[in-house]
Amino acid sequence: xxxxxxxxxxxxxxxxxxxxxxxxxxxxxxxxxxxxxxxxxxxxxxxxxxxxxxxxxxxxxxxxxxxxxxxxxxxxxxxxxxxxxxxxxxxxxxxxxxxxxxxxxxxxxxxxxxxxxxxxxxxxxxxxxxxxxxxxxxxxxxxxxxxxxxxxxxxxxxxxxxxxxxxxxxxxxxxxxxxxxxxxxxxxxxxxxxxxxxxxxxxxxxxxxxxxxxxxxxxxxxxxxxxxxxxxxxxxxxxxxxxxxxxxxxxxxxxxxxxxxxxxxxxxxxxxxxxxxxxxxxxxxxxxxxxxxxxxxxxxxxxxxxxxxxxxxxxxxxxxxxxxxxxxxxxxxxxxxxxxxxxxxxxxxxxxxxxxxxxxxxxxxxxxxxxxxxxxxxxxxxxxxxxxxxxxxxxxxxxxxxxxxxxxxxxxxxxxxxxxxxxxxxxxxxxxxxxxxxxxxxxxxxxxxxxxx
Amino acid sequence: xxxxxxxxxxxxxxxxxxxxxxxxxxxxxxxxxxxxxxxxxxxxxxxxxxxxxxxxxxxxxxxxxxxxxxxxxxxxxxxxxxxxxxxxxxxxxxxxxxxxxxxxxxxxxxxxxxxxxxxxxxxxxxxxxxxxxxxxxxxxxxxxxxxxxxxxxxxxxxxxxxxxxxxxxxxxxxxxxxxxxxxxxxxxxxxxxxxxxxxxxxxxxxxxxxxxxxxxxxxxxxxxxxxxxxxxxxxxxxxxxxxxxxxxxxxxxxxxxxxxxxxxxxxxxxxxxxxxxxxxxxxxxxxxxxxxxxxxxxxxxxxxx
Ligand SMILES: Nc1ncnc2c1ncn2[C@@H]1O[C@H](COP(=O)(O)OP(=O)(O)OP(=O)(O)O)[C@@H](O)[C@H]1O
Ligand SMILES: [Mg+2]
Numbered sequence: 001x002x003x004x005x006x007x008x009x010x011x012x013x014x015x016x017x018x019x020x021x022x023x024x025x026x027x028x029x030x031x032x033x034x035x036x037x038x039x040x041x042x043x044x045x046x047x048x049x050x051x052x053x054x055x056x057x058x059x060x061x062x063x064x065x066x067x068x069x070x071x072x073x074x075x076x077x078x079x080x081x082x083x084x085x086x087x088x089x090x091x092x093x094x095x096x097x098x099x100x101x102x103x104x105x106x107x108x109x110x111x112x113x114x115x116x117x118x119x120x121x122x123x124x125x126x127x128x129x130x131x132x133x134x135x136x137x138x139x140x141x142x143x144x145x146x147x148x149x150x151x152x153x154x155x156x157x158x159x160x161x162x163x164x165x166x167x168x169x170x171x172x173x174x175x176x177x178x179x180x181x182x183x184x185x186x187x188x189x190x191x192x193x194x195x196x197x198x199x200x201x202x203x204x205x206x207x208x209x210x211x212x213x214x215x216x217x218x219x220x221x222x223x224x225x226x227x228x229x230x231x232x233x234x235x236x237x238x239x240x241x242x243x244x245x246x247x248x249x250x251x252x253x254x255x256x257x258x259x260x261x262x263x264x265x266x267x268x269x270x271x272x273x274x275x276x277x278x279x280x281x282x283x284x285x286x287x288x289x290x291x292x293x294x295x296x297x298x299x300x301x302x303x304x305x306x307x308x309x310x311x312x313x314x315x316x317x318x319x320x321x322x323x324x325x326x327x328x329x330x331x332x333x334x335x336x337x338x339x340x341x342x343x344x345x346x347x348x349x350x351x352x353x354x355x356x357x358x359x360x361x362x363x364x365x366x367x368x369x370x371x372x373x374x375x376x377x378x379x380x381x382x383x384x385x386x387x388x389x390x391x392x393x394x395x396x397x398x399x400x401x402x403x404x405x406x407x408x409x410x411x412x413x414x415x416x417x418x419x420x421x422x423x424x425x426x427x428x429x430x431x432x433x434x435x436x437x438x439x440x441x442x443x444x445x446x447x448x449x450x451x452x453x
Numbered sequence: 454x455x456x457x458x459x460x461x462x463x464x465x466x467x468x469x470x471x472x473x474x475x476x477x478x479x480x481x482x483x484x485x486x487x488x489x490x491x492x493x494x495x496x497x498x499x500x501x502x503x504x505x506x507x508x509x510x511x512x513x514x515x516x517x518x519x520x521x522x523x524x525x526x527x528x529x530x531x532x533x534x535x536x537x538x539x540x541x542x543x544x545x546x547x548x549x550x551x552x553x554x555x556x557x558x559x560x561x562x563x564x565x566x567x568x569x570x571x572x573x574x575x576x577x578x579x580x581x582x583x584x585x586x587x588x589x590x591x592x593x594x595x596x597x598x599x600x601x602x603x604x605x606x607x608x609x610x611x612x613x614x615x616x617x618x619x620x621x622x623x624x625x626x627x628x629x630x631x632x633x634x635x636x637x638x639x640x641x642x643x644x645x646x647x648x649x650x651x652x653x654x655x656x657x658x659x660x661x662x663x664x665x666x667x668x669x670x671x672x673x674x675x676x677x678x679x680x681x682x683x684x685x686x687x688x689x690x691x692x693x694x695x696x697x698x699x700x701x702x703x704x705x706x707x708x709x710x711x712x713x714x715x716x717x718x719x720x721x722x723x724x725x726x727x728x729x730x731x732x733x734x735x736x737x738x739x740x741x742x743x744x745x746x747x748x749x750x751x752x753x754x755x756x757x758x
Contacts, residue, residue, distance in 0.1 A: 285537070285539075285540070286533060286535040286536070286537045287537045287538070287539065288537075289498070289501075289503060289531070289533045289535075289537050290531065290533055290537035290538075290551065290598065290599070291554065292501075292502070292503050293501045293502070293503060293526060293529065293530075293531035293533075293599075293608075294523075294526060294551065294554040294555055294602075295523035295524060295526050295527050295554070295555065295556075296523060296554055297521070297523055447521075
């Protein structure tokens with residue numbers, strides 16, 4: 001026991017010698033908790049997603065359709081887009097034809113769109129017709145969006161539904177007799193319950209039968225869950241929602257394919273600390289003395305490590321994707337060339353961060369601590385763990401600054417959307433840009449750094 | 454060939470090199486003799502271009518040695534004080550890598566690797582991982598790894614630490630041969646025997662300063678005596694010891710008195726004194742002073758603490 005205690009003490013003494021490691025031990029957990037709290041929106045009064053981009057096309061001239069759009073705009077979970085922005089920054093209303101290319105675009109923000117068609121209220125039958133277009137990249141996000149969309153539609157719908165009833169009746173009994181009928185009802189209502197007959201008739205003609213109240217709709221919370229389910233059931237039979245998956249419909253193994261990018265990034269990020277650590281190992285072994293006594297520059301050492309890191313990362317990614325192919329049927333070989341390209345750029349971006357850590361950290365332990373923090377930060381922010389759209393809007397701004405976000409966009413552009421080289425090019429450009437910037441800083445720091453002192 | 458003038462290097466508050474000036478001519482075997490922490494390795498690393506000096510001039514064949522400019526290093530070979538080899542790789546793999554860093558390839562590289570292994574008797578261990586080598590074997594490999602590119606100028610930083618006498622001799626002979634063939638060598642050590650045996654010129658360094666510089670003979674003439682008489686420091690010799698300081702310098706180290714008579718004090722007078730005190734002659738040895746004595750004289754400390 002005594003021996004063990006001596007050994008334990010030795011470790012503590014070593015640890016306290018290492019100022020960087022000591023401070024990171026305290027800083028990292030703090031930063032982590034703060035970060036995760038913010039990502040999950042722990043401090044927000046009302047939790048839940050906010051600002052999920054949703055494109056809305058209103059092709060109906062029905063005034064109730066405008067109400068639906070307004071209701072969606074008022075829903076804080078959504079950030080509603082109704083305008084198409086031309087290259088010259090002028091705008092026009094979105095049309096259904098804009099939606100499909102928009103959803104397909106690599107790196108696009110919008111994954112869901114709602115179309116309110118011209119035949120929202122059917123002239124020929126009883127019921128409503130809506131269309132949802134999607135690029136369902138993430139199971140959680142898809143379910144969230146569908147849920148909120150249904151809630152919003154169903155709470156706005158009772159009024160629409162009344163209109164639907166009215167138009168059916170009109171068709172069946174003719175305009176004049178229909179007016180008489182409504183008038184008779186209004187008269188009966190006003191004599192039985194009081195109120196102005198004219199007003200009642202107007203509101204009946206506008207479709208307001210009080211269905212909203214009856215069905216627990218129009219912004220009111222149902223008294224209990226059973227009521228809500230019952231009304232939703234009734235409504236879902238009346239409302240016909242057409243779903244169209246714009247992207248990834250032909251993908252054979254949709255679930256695995258849509259999330260494999262996140263796995264790949266998790267995996268790759270560990271290369272960050274590994275590549276930093278190997279530089280420190282070589283330094284601690286004193287080998288750089290010999291290498292640098294040869295006609296070799298510090299920058300060359302760093303670039304050498306970088307290229308090695310990229311190659312190893314690339315090989316591991318390819319193995320990972322092929323494992324996905326064999327085990328889960330992810331269609332890898334169909335897009336092999338592009339996939340390798342995206343993998344290379346993703347690996348390069350990751351490795352560049354490893355090089356930066358090696359250039360700024362005083363020792364391997366510090367580099368490790370920083371790497372842990374960076375891995376968690378970038379994975380969480382970049383959406384490798386849960387969908388970005390579920391994070392608070394404030395945090396979402398930073399997602400696009402992470403290489404994880406862009407790498408995952410790249411993987412899904414290739415595997416999920418089957419994008420072409422030209423379509424993937426912007427993503428590659430961003431990843432390449434991240435790599436270039438980070439490596440420039442790393443080389444600059446490395447040339448000045450303490451790693452050889 | 455190598456010109457060092459007023460070179461200063463600080464690590465924070467510590468001045469590791471303090472205005473070092475020296476010149477090493479082509480073909481010299483120059484020794485840098487100094488105790489631990491004297492600044493030998495620091496000077497080597499500056500000459501090798503691993504670190505930048507704070508102030509001072511450092512040129513090789515008239516060209517300034519700049520850390521950022523690798524071209525000055527082609528003519529240079531460095532044997533680091535610590536083993537700088539990839540332990541997981543074989544001896545041959547290590548040598549090939551370091552040869553390639555100097556642009557060697559193909560048959561030339563293959564021949565040089567074979568030669569290098571043979572020169573330090575490691576031919577039959579060439580394919581083994583370096584980590585399986587004994588300390589002395591690693592040292593030998595560490596030495597030849599710096600020679601593959603045939604440098605004109607070799608920096609050897611204590612290359613024989615932990616090497617057995619036989620291998621040490623082999624290394625000495627190898628270095629002497631290379632030196633005869635025209636290689637200029639700076640050899641750092643804290644063994645005065647090594648410096649005495651190998652080096653045509655020696656610089657004595659301590660606390661970042663060059664204390665003395667010259668050939669062995671030149672250095673020894675700096676001592677104010679030509680002979681050193683040693684005898685044990687015991688109660689029987691105490692009476693003698695008490696009388697000596699008026700005739701020269703008396704130092705006591707490790708239970709041994711060292712008496713360095715002033716030039717005007719005759720040895721015959723000393724032995725008359727010994728006889729008169731009735732001390733046996735066998736207690737006394739007389740010897741030519743060594744670099745160690747010089748170091749002691751210059752610093753008041755022993756070379757090896
Ligand atoms: N990287 C460093 N950081 C801070 N101080 C250093 C560093 N390297 C050396 N020193 C200090 O500089 C002084 C000279 O060290 P140096 O290694 O040059 O001595 P040396 O003569 O090679 O000694 P030895 O015979 O023990 O190898 C010493 O006091 C040492 O503590
Ligand atoms: Mg040293």
